[in-house]
Amino acid sequence: MDETGEASYAGQPFEVIVVGGGFAGTAAAINLARANRTVCLIDAGEPRNRNSDHMHGVIGLDGESPRELLSRGHSECLAYGGTLVEGRVSSLQRTAAEGWSVELESGERVTGSQVLVATGITDRLPQVPGLREMWGQRVFHCPYCHGYEVNGKSIGVVGGENPGFTTRISTLLTKWADSVTLHVNGMDLTTEQRDRLLDCGVQLSYDEVVQVSPDPTESLAVEMVTASGAVRYGTCFTGPEFLPNDHLLRQAGCAVADGWVQTAGGKTSEPGLWAVGNVVSSPDQVSQALGSGAGVAIAIDQYLFDRG
Known part of the structure; x- marks a missing residue:
C-alpha cells in the first residue's frame, strides 16, 4: 500500500468491482472479464457451502467439490484479465466521480464505476x-x-x-x-x-x-x-x-423490504450498486447462483455500454 492508502494493484479505477468470490460473484466476474470489462473480484474465502465436500444438481459436475470448482473459476477470471484480491470489504463509499470506493479491512482501497455485492448468507x-x-x-x-x-x-x-x-x-x-x-x-x-x-x-x-x-x-x-x-x-x-450478509448494502442506503435488500434485475436502489446471489435470494443453489451471476453480469455490461 502506498502513502495515500491506495492498494498497489488499484491503478486506474475498475469498471466493475465484485465483492464476494462465491459462485454468483465469480460467475459474474468471469462474464464481465470476457466482455472486456476491467474487473476486480474481492474474495474473503468463505463461501456458504465451504463445509460441503460435494455439490449436486450442477450439470456435468454432480458430486464434485465446490471448493475445487471455485478455485478453477478464480483462475479463469484471472486468465480473462480480471484481478483477484483476497480480503474482506469493510465499507462502500461514493466517490466524487459518481463511482464507488471499496475499502478492505486491511485499509486498502479499490475504486470503480459499478459495484456488485455477492456476499451470500449466514x-x-x-x-x-x-x-x-x-x-x-x-x-x-x-x-x-x-x-x-x-x-x-x-x-x-x-x-x-x-x-x-x-x-x-x-x-x-x-x-x-x-x-x-x-x-x-x-x-x-x-x-x-x-x-x-x-x-x-x-x-x-x-x-x-x-x-x-x-x-x-x-x-x-x-x-x-x-x-x-x-x-x-x-x-x-x-x-x-437465513441471515443475509447485506450490511454493506444497508450501510450504502439500499432499500429494504421484508428483511431483504430489494433489487430489480440485479440493480439496488442506489445508482451503480448491484447485488446477486444468496445476499438477496436465500434459496439459490450452486447452479442457480451461477446463472444469476452471469445474468447480472450481462445486465451490468449492457448498462455500461448504453451509458457510453
Missing part, C-alpha cells in the same frame, strides 16, 4: 451441540441438494430456528426418506402445520434435543440425544435462520 443453526460441527457433512438443510443421497434412510429433523422452513422440508423429505421424525425442539407449531406434517407421515417428537453426534457405523448417520434417551438416524436435517 445460516444460523439451532443451539444444539454437534449441529455446527457436522454442518454440511451429516447435517443438512436442503432436500434438493441432499435428498437423493439419503434415499431410503431414516431422517431426524431438528427444529428450533425457522419453523416455516423446517416444517416444509420435513414434509418434502418424505419423498426420499424411509421415515422422517421432526423433533419440534421448542417450535410453536400452528394447527395447520401440525396437521400437514401428520398428513405427510412425519412423526413428531416433543423431547428436547440436547446433543447430536456422528454415528461411526455409517457415513451420514447420527445419534440424537433427547431428554428421553438416544435415537439413531440415517442422517440429520435442520432449518436454519
Whole structure:
C-alpha cells in the first residue's frame, strides 16, 4: 500500500468491482472479464457451502467439490484479465466521480464505476451441540441438494430456528426418506402445520434435543440425544435462520423490504450498486447462483455500454 492508502494493484479505477468470490460473484466476474470489462473480484474465502465436500444438481459436475470448482473459476477470471484480491470489504463509499470506493479491512482501497455485492448468507443453526460441527457433512438443510443421497434412510429433523422452513422440508423429505421424525425442539407449531406434517407421515417428537453426534457405523448417520434417551438416524436435517450478509448494502442506503435488500434485475436502489446471489435470494443453489451471476453480469455490461 502506498502513502495515500491506495492498494498497489488499484491503478486506474475498475469498471466493475465484485465483492464476494462465491459462485454468483465469480460467475459474474468471469462474464464481465470476457466482455472486456476491467474487473476486480474481492474474495474473503468463505463461501456458504465451504463445509460441503460435494455439490449436486450442477450439470456435468454432480458430486464434485465446490471448493475445487471455485478455485478453477478464480483462475479463469484471472486468465480473462480480471484481478483477484483476497480480503474482506469493510465499507462502500461514493466517490466524487459518481463511482464507488471499496475499502478492505486491511485499509486498502479499490475504486470503480459499478459495484456488485455477492456476499451470500449466514445460516444460523439451532443451539444444539454437534449441529455446527457436522454442518454440511451429516447435517443438512436442503432436500434438493441432499435428498437423493439419503434415499431410503431414516431422517431426524431438528427444529428450533425457522419453523416455516423446517416444517416444509420435513414434509418434502418424505419423498426420499424411509421415515422422517421432526423433533419440534421448542417450535410453536400452528394447527395447520401440525396437521400437514401428520398428513405427510412425519412423526413428531416433543423431547428436547440436547446433543447430536456422528454415528461411526455409517457415513451420514447420527445419534440424537433427547431428554428421553438416544435415537439413531440415517442422517440429520435442520432449518436454519437465513441471515443475509447485506450490511454493506444497508450501510450504502439500499432499500429494504421484508428483511431483504430489494433489487430489480440485479440493480439496488442506489445508482451503480448491484447485488446477486444468496445476499438477496436465500434459496439459490450452486447452479442457480451461477446463472444469476452471469445474468447480472450481462445486465451490468449492457448498462455500461448504453451509458457510453
